[in-house]
Structures are given as structure tokens and as C-alpha cells.
Amino acid sequence: xxxxxxxxxxxxxxxxxxxxxxxxxxxxxxxxxxxxxxxxxxxxxxxxxxxxxxxxxxxxxxxxxxxxxxxxxxxxxxxxxxxxxxxxxxxxxxxxxxxxxxxxxxxxxxxxxxxxxxxxxxxxxxxxxxxxxxxxxxxxxxxxxxxxxxxxxxxxxxxxxxxxxxxxxxxxxxxxxxxxxxxxxxxxxxxxxxxxxxxxxxxxxxxxxxxxxxxxxxxxxxxxxxxxxxxxxxxxxxxxxxxxxxxxxxxxxxxxxxxxxxxxxxxxxxxxxxxxxxxxxxxxxxxxxxxxxxxxxxxxxxxxxxxxxxxxxxxxxxxxxxxxxxxxxxxxxxxxxxxxxxxxxxxxxxxxxxxxxxxxxxxxxxxxxxxxxxxxxxxxxxxxxxxxxxxxxxxxxxxxxxxxxxxxxxxxxxxxxxxxxxxxxxxxxxxxxxxxxxxxxxxxxxxxxxxxxxxx
Numbered sequence: 169x170x171x172x173x174x175x176x177x178x179x180x181x182x183x184x185x186x187x188x189x190x191x192x193x194x195x196x197x198x199x200x201x202x203x204x205x206x207x208x209x210x211x212x213x214x215x216x217x218x219x220x221x222x223x224x225x226x227x228x229x230x231x232x233x234x235x236x237x238x239x240x241x242x243x244x245x246x247x248x249x250x251x252x253x254x255x256x257x258x259x260x261x262x263x264x265x266x267x268x269x270x271x272x273x274x275x276x277x278x279x280x281x282x283x284x285x286x287x288x289x290x291x292x293x294x295x296x297x298x299x300x301x302x303x304x305x306x307x308x309x310x311x312x313x314x315x316x317x318x319x320x321x322x323x324x325x326x327x328x329x330x331x332x333x334x335x336x337x338x339x340x341x342x343x344x345x346x347x348x349x350x351x352x353x354x355x356x357x358x359x360x361x362x363x364x365x366x367x368x369x370x371x372x373x374x375x376x377x378x379x380x381x382x383x384x385x386x387x388x389x390x391x392x393x394x395x396x397x398x399x400x401x402x403x404x405x406x407x408x409x410x411x412x413x414x415x416x417x418x419x420x421x422x423x424x425x426x427x428x429x430x431x432x433x434x435x436x437x438x439x440x441x442x443x444x445x446x447x448x449x450x451x452x453x454x455x456x457x458x459x460x461x462x463x464x465x466x467x468x469x470x471x472x473x474x475x476x477x478x479x480x481x482x483x484x485x486x487x488x489x490x491x492x493x494x495x496x497x498x499x500x501x502x503x504x505x506x507x508x509x510x511x512x513x514x515x516x517x518x519x520x521x522x523x524x525x526x527x528x529x530x531x532x533x534x535x536x537x538x539x540x541x542x543x544x545x546x547x548x549x550x551x552x553x554x555x556x557x558x559x560x561x562x563x564x565x566x567x568x569x570x571x572x573x574x575x576x577x578x579x580x581x582x583x584x585x586x587x588x589x590x591x592x593x594x595x596x597x598x599x600x601x602x603x604x605x606x607x608x609x610x611x612x613x614x615x616x617x618x619x620x621x622x623x624x
Contacts, residue, residue, distance in 0.1 A: 178302070178310025185529060189518070192528045193342070193511050194295055197315045200337045201293040204330060206317050209292050211274040214265045223273045223466060223496070227374065231300045234263040267299035271316040272493070272506060279320055280497040288321030308482070309512055318506030325437060328470045328489065329444045331507045332454065335474060335485055338509065340451045343523050345477040346484070347453050351460035352438045353467045353488070355421065358431015359407065362424065363400040372396070373461040376408065408459040414442055417456050441470060466490045472507060476517045484513045530581035531560060534620060537573050537587045538564040546593050550616055557617055577603055584620055
């Protein structure tokens, strides 16, 4: 019985047209990163589980794809462990590696391993796939790309401002209207402290992080299960739902946080960042969202999340400040801040809003029709010269009916087709057909470059 071809759920194949669209997104992000002086690195698809585990909270650890050890991996498992059928204990015995969950933790590992080679502050970007054992659904995949930018070795809020500028510039270039939501983990820590539940900060942020997904009633239920007293919950909900502009929210938070040193520090940082943001012209709105938590445990300061307007989609970019992520790898106190663009979701949004430029659909500028050996000998030098001048060029490989060759040009969105038959060769000419307008002209053979560039 023949095997039915398939791919794992949550993964996708990409056609040439889809790759052209994806590269349009990647190239836009890459250009903005370069514009701000960020340098590109890459890290392996696999990391040791020791590197990955415990960095994303209990929820994140469950979503790690683990890789079986090579060879007879069961030979090192004792009978007692095997008999217990405890998947966690068994996994620890037979798996030493896992697929990366994000690009931030591998970057922290990279910084520690290459510290002596780096000039601080170090500004890096990375565009690579990551994997999560999540339930596939609209806008959520098990394999997807992240496009990260981070600055380590500086605690200045100018870094946060620059990241906000890059977020705004990328989405402005892509013409996606977005709302940039910001908060500060110190404000969240201050909330827990003021409520007298300082030790339940993680439980609080995990619950708050689900507010958009499960709604306020379910969040209340989750907080209660985590041990929050009813009085604390009743005090928390109004403060995270404060309405008004950013300044009025910060004024109210400042008074509410007066008894918390860490909360007051969060107010100071957020006020400073808002002051800086007002001095530059951003296209998209920045909104202080006090319910924004971003449940990853390593964030310690400012946090960001970006939502596309006019379309139902989860966050399409996010990030934040992490003051001691490298401490878990033996280098304490190295501050960093970063953002990540969710390229796959951005592609989905561009498709849903019909925002892809029409010109990215083609990869070949000129197709030469193939009539046979004599015509091929006449056209080959011309094709070589066009490529030398940066014009992407193809010669149809087989001398088949012209109808088939023209159909190929149409299917691949080739804007110009060049024809040379007996008549053109005798006159040292070429016939150029504009596939968009249908216009067809005869030109001198050595005028081909000028003709093509003038009509592009």
C-alpha cells in the first residue's frame, strides 16, 4: 500500500509565490534592523534541554519539543523508572536536547559563550524558525519564524525607545495599522505587592496574560484557584482596567503604587519612556495597557505587544526588558531588551488585508522564447548581458509550441517576453512583448536593456 504523503500538523509547505511574500516581510524587517545598526547571528535549531528548561515557566516547559537521544536510548533507563511510566522522569533519561522554543534564550546562551568576542552594548538580530508543541489553530503553528532584535549590555531606556521606533517603522512600511501596547513588569510586581500577594506574582501574570483569550470571568476563577483572596481580586480588576489616555493612567498608578518601591520604580520608567516617545513622530498608537503581562518569567521591565487593527489575530510582535537572563548561564547582571516579530502571523495579516504589493509576485523579468538551436545561439549572449546588468532572465528550455511558452510566462507573472525568429535575426533585432499591456515592439538587438528598464 502506497504511503499517503503528509506533513505534521502545525507545519506548512510554501509555494514559490508564498515564499516571495514571506521574503518581502523578512526583507522589510531586515532592512529596518540594519537601519538601526543591528548585526545578524544564527544559533542551532537544537539546544540542550538544560539550556531550555525552566526559562519559559511551567506552561512553556510543556510546549518544548524534545529530541530523543541517538542510538539505543532505552538502554540507560533502569527497570524501575520504565515500570513507573512517568513521562517526565522518562523524558529526562532519554532526551538531552530540544528544539528551540524562541530565539531569546539561545541568544542569552550565545552571549555567555562568546562574551570575550562581543563589544557591549551588543545589538543583534536573528531571523530563524522556532518550534512549540502547541495545539494548531488559526494564526498559531507548531513551526514558525521569529524575527528578533535585542540589545544587551545597556540599561538605558533609549533602547526601549529604539525598539518602539523599529516596530513602528516595520509596520508602517508594510502598511499594516497596528496598536503598540506597553506595560512594565515592575508595575505588575507592584500590584502584587500592594495587594499583599507578592509571592503570587507569577500566578497573577500567567492569569492576566490570558485575559484576551479567556475573558475576565475565567481570569477571576484562575486567580481564585491560585489562592488570591476575593478582596485582592476585587481591588486588582479595576486597576488593570483603568480607562483614559496614557498620562491619566500613569497618574492614577502613581498614587496607587505609593506604598511599593518596585511599583514606584515601574511608574518612573514608564513615565520616562512615554516622555521619550512623545519627542519622536510615530505613525502608530502607543497604548499603556496595565493588563498586559506577557507571561514569560524572564521579563523584568518594559514589555511590548503589537496587535493588528481591523483583523482578528493574536499579537504579531512583542518583547520586553530582561535584566538578568544571562545569570542562569553564569553571567549575572547583564541587562538586555528585545522584540520579536511573528513573521507567520504578519504574512497572514497581509493576506487577509490584501496588502501585498503586486510586483512581488514575479521573480523573472524577461523570458526568451525558444524556437530552436539557431535562435538559441542568437539569444544566449543577450540573456547573459541582461543578467550581468541585474535583470532576472530565463530562456525557455525546450523548443515547444509558442502557446505553451507564453502560458508559462503568464503563470509565472513574467512581465516581458522576448522573441527572435528568422526575420528578427536577419535584421539584428528582437521583438519585445509587454505581458501587462499587450504592447509588442521590434527593437535593435543592442537596445534590449534600455527597452526593458524604460518599461519596468
